[in-house]
């Protein structure tokens with residue numbers, strides 16, 4: 001089974017990928033980890049990527065695709081794999097198709113954890129930090145006893161720029177503009193499976209699990 005997992009920041013993709021990995025005996029391949037691993041081990045592809053990065057250029061798709069292929073060819077990936085963070089572009093999606101064709105394997109489904117933006121903004125912009133002792137709080141999951149005040153030292157709570165609703169909104173816009181062509185691409189290929197990600201972690205997991213079981 002080969003799955004691609006798509007989801008906006010704040011959708012809990014990492015947690016769900018871990019659960020998928022355990023429940024279905026899949027290997028979770030996060031493209032960021034794969035990249036760092038290649039750089040660290042100084043593989044040929046890692047060194048090539050490093051050259052582009054040193055020049056301040058984008059790493060070309062074929063380098064990224066090569067790293068994914070090398071990972072897919074390792075024995076532990078034979079059972080199945082969850083790709084996370086790859087593909088990011090249509091060119092990479094086509095590269096994945098060609099690679100799998102070549103390996104005589106095929107993509108089982110693309111799971112998209114969909115969450116309305118307003119809910120994501122609520123989740124992502126809820127972080128507040130004590131300006132004195134740096135203790136973090138979250139208005140939804142870990143609110144302070146007194147609004148705006150630290151439980152431990154009584155210090156004033158503030159929000160980092162990254163956690164402010166307008167910054168979060170801008171991040172989500174970038175995400176949508178990058179991801180929507182990919183979602184269309186896989187919808188047309190009849191591989192897209194939408195999962196409602198607006199509920200609690202366990203509810204989302206239940207929906208995701210049912211979707212994957214239906215593929216088997």
Ligand SMILES: [Zn+2]
Pocket residue numbers: 130131132133134135150151152153154155
């Ligand atoms: Zn404090």
